[in-house]
Amino acid sequence: DxxxxxxxxxxxxxxxxxxxxxxxxxxxxxxxxxxxxxxxxxxxxxxxxxxxxxxxxxxxxxxxxxxxxxxxxxxxxTGPRVDSRLHLTSFSREMRARGLEPGTRVLDAGEMDAPPHVANGLGIATGDRVVRVERLRTADGTPMAHELGYYPCLQFPGLLGKELGSLYDIFASDYGVIATSGEQSVFAGAADSNHARLLGVPKRAPLLVQERVTWAGERAIEYATSWYRGDRYRIHMAVTPHG
Ligand code: 16G
The missing domain is CATH 1.10.10.10 (Winged helix-like DNA-binding domain superfamily/Winged helix DNA-binding domain)
Structure with missing residues (x-):
């Protein structure tokens, strides 16, 4: 025994x-x-x-x-979790910092009039043109997250013509725009059949949903929602006294 x-x-x-x-x-x-x-x-x-x-x-x-x-x-x-610090970083950098190779599959990309919630998040007028980018993000080939982001056309002319791997790298190299701050919220979600298929998890599997507005100085440059696999992520934050 x-x-x-x-x-x-x-x-x-x-x-x-x-x-x-x-x-x-x-x-x-x-x-x-x-x-x-x-x-x-x-x-x-x-x-x-x-x-x-x-x-x-x-x-x-x-x-x-x-x-x-x-x-x-x-x-x-289960596989190891990615300990995601609530720092302002890009998916690509976060994965590379862990020795994982970031990958991107562009699911959809196009231009559109900003819907109200996006305009609101970006501080632009409803109907202003934005680029909508939907991507599946992978680490060493494993699906990790589904990301949907909106970017003001005014700030990123010609974005759609580029290879949409790391957006933050493109912003820096092609537009001289560096993300400097963000407002982010995290909440629980469950995979619908679309997320289950994309991320390779069972239907109703737990997801971490993150919504974020990213700023470059005074200008909002991104309104994004990310659906992270709940079994591959842990959100880590430093806590300091309030006030
Ligand atoms: C992160 C951001 C996402 C941003 C992406 C840029 C969160 C929750 N999301 O995934 O908003 O678009 O990084 O990464 O942090 P990239 O430069 O690899 O495209």
């Missing part, structure tokens, strides 16, 4: 916590992202605990984001 021989003095007291710790050690030492863990049945047999206990321990690890259940298939070790 592997649970009967504690290898350290601080062994959790409940069977559920013991099985959780054991599985988590197994994940750290022997398994990699994408590997399946043994079936419940075989864990029950190997560990000599009840199926309920195994199920609870697995649920705890799913809740912690270490495992994910794929319906009808099994339970898998």
């Amino acid at each position: 592997p649970l009967a021989e504690p290898d350290s003095a601080v062994r959790p007291s409940t069977k559920r916590a013991q099985v959780k710790l054991m599985l988590s050690e197994l994940i750290d030492s022997k398994l990699r992202a994408g590997d399946a863990i043994d079936s419940e049945r075989s864990l029950v047999r190997r560990l000599g605990v009840s199926r309920v206990t195994v199920r609870q321990a697995i649920s705890d690890l799913v809740a912690d984001g270490r495992l994910e259940r794929v319906h009808g298939k099994g339970t898998y070790v």
